[in-house]
Amino acid sequence: MAPSGKKRVERLAEVLKESRALRELCWRHLWMKAMMAAALEGSLNRNKAVSTKMVCVCEGEGAQIGRNMVPSFMTEQLAEVGVNEWRVQNRVVKELMKEEIWFEPMAVVLGKGIVKSAAWGLVARVIVGAVLSMTELVTDLFVLWQYWKGVQKILKFRNASLASLTTSLVLQLILVVGQNRKKGVRRTLKEMAYVITGMKPAVDAYGVASGAEKEKDTELDPMLEMTFSKGIEMFSESIPGIIIQTSAIISYLNSGVTVLMTPYLSQAVSVLTTGYVVYFIGGDMMFYLVMKAVRGDFRY
Incomplete structure (x- = not known):
């Protein structure tokens, strides 16, 4: 801690x-x-x-x-x-x-x-990060649903969004399986359920904010696990989401189709999440690694 x-x-x-x-x-x-x-x-x-x-x-x-x-x-x-x-x-x-x-x-x-x-600083950062991650997932799913129905049905954007979300989900599942493979099937399935239901950011945030330390038979401590998870989310969901939604909005405008607010909202949340992960989580990680090198017993 x-x-x-x-x-x-x-x-x-x-x-x-x-x-x-x-x-x-x-x-x-x-x-x-x-x-x-x-x-x-x-x-x-x-x-x-x-x-x-x-x-x-x-x-x-x-x-x-x-x-x-x-x-x-x-x-x-x-x-x-x-x-x-x-x-x-x-x-x-x-x-x-x-x-x-x-x-x-x-x-x-x-x-x-x-x-x-300081505990209050870390708690604030991880909670905001978790809220952004969960909001991004909800907006992405809603936009994906819109691509599937009505005037927003454009297959290439639907397929791109689906591929992005699927890639993020699969990589997150691989991470939790690798992290908990020595903890037994029940623990691994529970962690996988957190990923599938979109609760993983909140669970990670709670672990880091509460000062949880590395458990026996796990590969990463909570801070490292959360950082890897955020990295996967950023590169497989947030950044692709920005590109996909921007392309979709431009396509709609060029074709004269009325653009709903959800692509804009999804794009904005993806931008915020990416910036937040890079600035705050990346900064926390750099500080963590420096302190880890100086003091082997350092914990958030």
Whole structure:
């Protein structure tokens, strides 16, 4: 599981012993340790700007400055921009970055780690990803049904959509069979049922968000399994879906046929899902692999 806020604070004491520069900074500014500890807790708090000069900051204000770090990262996609917002809102941070050139890059790395490993951040990302995946499946099935009936009956788009969904389904089934082949027939059939019913994204999201670890006799831990599953979904369903729906819409417009809203909706959901998987799940995976290399016991 991800390190809790309490464990991150405990780790601060070890870091202070290892880092001479940070240790000296804490000696010069008594509020510095309180600021770092509050930031490392990674709790969601209301952002309250602190304009006090560095020489006048008390321990309570230092803690508030630390608590302001997470809200700054929550409103920005790039860590560097989040750090800049933290600096603008808190005079002390700005002065620290002028005084110590290493403090800003340290804050960027620190902020990335806090947001990536905080439970609330991961839960939000995996839940949104699961909702997008399930919504995409529903819209794809509805569009496929429309291709089969009425004015939307265009065989090449129907066949392409069917091939895309079938490929995604088969690859997902292969993944769960490989993952659970040593867990017995009952477990394998249950996981296959999740795939067939479209519940697999929700099941994966629950496993990752709840901090589940790799089970005995399975090949992948929950984070890796979810990442592979999302990759299959993206390359065999989302990206082909974008191409298919775009081609269908262009074909309808050229032929003068009225285009229903569902192809547009399906296309939009596929675009959102693809972007989400690449940006967030891919980012989580990179962070996971780096931490796995540094610490073999790392878990989300």
